[in-house]
Amino acid sequence: MRKTLLAAVGAAFLFTAPASASDNAPKEILNVSYDIARELYAAINPKFQAYWKDKTGQDIDIKQSHAGSSKQARAIMQGLKADIVTFNQVLDVQVLADRGGFVSKSWQQDLPNNASPYFSLPAFLVREGNPKGIKDWSDLVRDDVKLVFPNPKTSGNARYTYLAAYAYALEQNGGDDAKAREFVGKLLSNVAVFDTGGRGATTSFVEREIGDVLITFEAEVENIRAKYGEDEYQRVVPSISLLAEFPVALVKKVAEKRGSVDVSKAYLDYLYSEEAQEIIASFNNRVHNETVKAKYAENFPEVRLIRVEDVFGSWDKANKTHFAEGGVLDQVFTGN
Amino acid sequence: MTAPSSTPPITNPQVLALLRQKARKRAVLIVVALLFAALVMALPVIAIFARAFQEGFEVYSANITTPDTLHAIWLTVLTALIVLPINLIYGIAVSWAIVHYRFPGRRALQIIIELPFSISPIVAGLCYLLIYGATGVVGSWLDGWDIQLMFNLFGIVLVSLFVTCPFVARELIPLMEISGQDQEEAALTLGATGWQTFRHVTLPKIKWALLYGAILANARVIGEFGAVSVVSGNIRGETMTLPLQVQLLYNDYNATGAFAAATVLTVIAVITLVLRSTIEARHPHEHA
Amino acid sequence: MTHLDAAPPRTFLSPFRLKRHVMPGFSLTLGTSLLFVCLIILLPLSGLFWQMSQLGLADYWRIISSERTLASFRVTISAAAFATLFNAVFGLLLAYVLVRYKFPGKRLLDALVDLPFALPTAVAGIALVALYDKNGWMGTLLSAVGLKVAYTWWGIVLAMMFTSVPFGVRTVQPVLESLKPDAEEAARTLGARDWQVFRHIVFPQVWPSFITGASLAFARSLGEFGAVIFIAGNMPFKTEIASLLIMIRLEEYDYPAASAIAGTILLIALFVLVAANIAQSRATRHLHKGSS
Structure with a gap:
């Protein structure tokens, strides 16, 4: 028994012995x-x-x-x-x-x-023939449009989306913070499903056929089209977007x-x-x-790209104001 | 089959009506139970196979034999092989200690060994990171010795042990308590050593319960997702167990591959159930 | 292995031993057990509470009482409660049918009950999604009547239900099996109807184990993660479960918050289990008093 026990424990450790730094x-x-x-x-x-x-x-x-x-x-x-x-x-x-x-x-x-x-940059993927006529960020806050993008709290991808929408709203409203908040609040309330990562969002949009617009990196938008049929989906690049x-x-x-x-x-x-x-x-x-x-x-169609640093000061600042606990993101969510 | 015909047929119409009513009630209850089981439990399993074979057997076998999926199967089996003996030794040891001795803290130990069942796997994974991760108390000390416990096979084995360690003890303790220790004491009086007593007296009594607990624990090790997903480094073809591989493939636009990998897990689950009910049918009173 | 015999446990514990044990292997088995319990169970758990203790009470309260956290608790607890209720009722029914009736497919049904234990939760998750999303077999059926299950609160309930079915059945089943038929027969002779027999004779005896089963199912549902995340929409405030929020806090490097939420869920689960334990022993005592 003891020998077996020893052998078993020994074997377990042998198997799991972490590989340490080896030869050069x-x-x-x-x-x-x-x-x-x-x-x-x-x-x-x-x-x-x-x-x-x-x-x-x-x-x-x-x-x-x-x-x-x-x-x-x-x-x-x-x-x-x-x-x-x-x-x-x-x-x-x-x-x-x-x-x-x-x-x-x-x-x-x-x-x-x-x-x-x-x-890359956040861009839109819409279904064949663009049935909802999506052209720019302003179309995404309409009541009849359902969006899919991952949770900005867990996904870098979605953080770009959120900040791009915010930057767009700031520019449209002459830098009015309250209006921009209202805009992203509406945007978030249109989200049909919040996956934790970019891939989950894609699956929701493509496989489960949820939502009218998927917002993700342009690269991913095109990869989806290549994978699932160029005719079934269309890319829409908004007037301005964020440099990712x-x-x-x-x-x-x-x-x-x-x-x-x-x-x-x-x-x-x-x-x-x-x-x-x-x-x-x-x-x-x-x-x-x-x-x-x-x-x-x-x-790659021409698009005006803005930098996070130019609109929000720095990534660190954007993170603190918007994504930290109790930040703008939490506030606009609670507002719903 | 001759027994029913030997009883005289019932002719009283009131009794007949009563019997019919009883049979109806019985049928309704059975049908509702079967429907519930079919809808909630059987249908998902059928859906897995339907989806996996949707594109034909060739696509299925191609998906099963990709190197990453094969490696995930191997890693899962390896984990189970390492965890199983440790679980058996621990389970026997802790049952032996709890059943045969009275010592301070015995009640506390009884509660503690059941604890992992009431802890969410995610929380379990988090606990391990907090202690054994490179910034954790134990982890940072080990890091100084270049020993890494998380994000590799070691981490997967550790959390698997955590989530499955109650299974064996939970089967053994009640059984050993019921069967008492008279036979062991007799063997000892006759001069058997402790090991001989265990090997020839105790083990035959508990072997089915032991096997039963081992099967349940094994099924859980193979299927564990939440805890393992926290401590696995998500390295493809290296630290992906089969359940993680299912999620990975699912997120990789490869739903068919995900369901194909899921069929492997489902087959293992079904084998587990068959083994379990076989033991139960053959040795109904030899486990708790 | 001789060093184990001389290991601390014996010398440390021997003063407490009241009598010499007849059975050998005390230090070996207890030593092994304690080593394992400390390394695998207690040490990691202490990490959680150590992390929680780093938080002040005020911080802890702020995290726990934030609207997002509260909402996730509400979603988790309400879904778990609903799933438990449903499972308790159907679990009892399944157990009753399995114990009292013989019918073709009984063995299969009996084995099927344990399927949710044996089937990995991630597999259950994708299977449920495949069934209940818009294009799934059930999904198309249900959407025809205007019901949406996948990505709603109902989806969470469904996943929790699936993973905790066995608790409801398996705790009640042995008690039903051990019931002696005399009380029921007596009641029947006195003219009680089936429902009355069940209500007044069977159910009170099953009640203690019924509570145990329900509380186990509830505790399991509170912590369920793998099956739920696939089918919940994961919308904050609506379909975000507490386990997911723990994951999210972890990914924000917010360990204290993750630990606070995790610890709270753990305490709720333990509280329910302990409360059920007390309720169960009370009901059992009551039962014996009543029957004697």
Whole structure:
């Protein structure tokens, strides 16, 4: 009995013994990412593996983890061993820099374009023939329109939507805060279902056929059309929208320990290469690379983009005023 | 079959009417019960299979054999294999201690071992993060030794243990209490060692209850979602158990894949039920 | 393994031992149990209460009494109560039918009752959605009569009902089985009707276990997460359950708030279980007094 007991416990620990830092050349890195980037990174990874093998002769395996980007940041702080993060929220990377120094303080300067290899914007997806005649944000607050977008509390995606609508209302009403609040309040009361993540919202809209308009990143809008039929859904790009940057960063605290700094950095740099930018653009994200930009120009209609910093001061400020407990979001919700 | 015909047929019309009325009542109750069971319990299971095979068997088998889903199946089985022996040892130990001895704190221990059943899985996951996560009391200390408990197999095993640890003890304690310890004492008087007594006297008495508890615990380990989703790092092909994989596929626009993975879990559930009712039918009084 | 025999439990506990135990293995079994209970159950739970204690009473109250939290409690508790009520009634019916009648498919029905225990909650969640959303079999049927289940409060009730069916049946069933027929027969001879027999003879005896079953079902429903999130619309103030709010607070890095809500739900569940325990033992005592 005792021997068996010992053996059983021993086996259990053997099985679960956490892999500690091994030899110098890492065999895998973990990319912790936001919810709807699965297909994108699944397409980039093999290309990077080939590139890395070519360059160094080493095989590298890239693991992916996807969930709401705030949840992911929390998991990293709690011990999820990410080498790099590719998020859809500046704030979620910043929190890694502020708490526990997972990411370098200067992460936004470490890579071009505020460390964002690509960007997108909240846009609308409507059903075939645009039956409700949706053109701009103002159509979304009509009584006969039902919306689908995820919960701004849990989804970075939805935070962009909320802030874009707020910014639009501010501009329409000459900066009147009360009017803007009323506007987003109406917008929220038109929401038919609040999923916790971007993917859940898409499923609600497409599979469960809930709502008239799905508001999500333009990239996702186009991916849905590609997946579910270009004729069944239409993209509507509003007159103004919010610049949604997709920041990436090296989780140096983990990468240094695991000896994966070089390959992780190379991966992030690779995201800016023409090869990767082309893949990224083919997934309907807007990129900065001029050649790729020209090639895909017709996919991306002109739109006036405003920055969070310009309207709300900073991400941190926007977060405190709007999304924190008791903030504007909670207030307009209670108002219903 | 000859017994009913040997009783004289009832001819009294009043009695007949009464019997008919009774039969009607009986039929109504049975039909309502069956309807409820069919609607609430059977229909969802049928829906899973219908949806999984909606696009044909080929699509189904292609979905089941993707590397990520196969890995999720493997991880789930591995977790169950690790959790099971620990649960058995703990269950036997705690039952033995509670049934055979009186010690201070015994009542408290009895309450504590039942506690995990009344705790929401999400809350359980949160508790583990708070203690064993890298910022937690124990977790940060272990982190200094480069030992990571959350977001890997270890974390999944730990929360699985938490949610399933009451099952075995809950079967064993009542049974061991009823059967008493006379036989064990006799064996001991005759010179058997403690281990021999357990192996040859106690174990045969409790083996069916043990198996029964193990089956229930196992089903729960395999199906646990809430607690595991908090402590799994969501790393594809690495820390996704089958229930998490179901949700992942569902969110990946791959509803068919999700339902295909769900059929595996459903089959496991059905096997569990069959085993359970077989034990119950064959050994009705050997478990609680 | 010899070191275990010399491990602290024996020396620590031996002064308290009143007599020498006949049965061997005291320190081994109790030592193993305590180690496990501490590491797996108590330590993690203490984390929750430690986190809660970091909050002042005022902060705790502010979090718990915020409208969003209250609304989520209201949604969770009302749905759980409704599901429990429904399950208690149908559970009793199912148990009664299973114990008293023989009919084809009885074994199957008996096995089916445990399905919700065996079926993973996430699977139950997507299955219920597939059935009850607009295009599902039940959904199309119900929407024809103007009923919406998926993504409404009713969806939450349905998911909770599904996951807690076995409690209602399994707690009542053994008691029904053990009932002696003499009282019922006597009542019948005296001219009592079926309903009266049930109301005055059967039900009072089943009542204690009925309460236990209902309270277990209620506690389970309060904490249910996996099955509910798929089918609830997750709208704050309308269809947001407390477990989801805990998740949301976690994702906002708001650990104290998450712990406060989690702790409160835990306390409510424990309170219900303890209250039911007391009510049950009272009812049992009453029953024995009445019958003697």
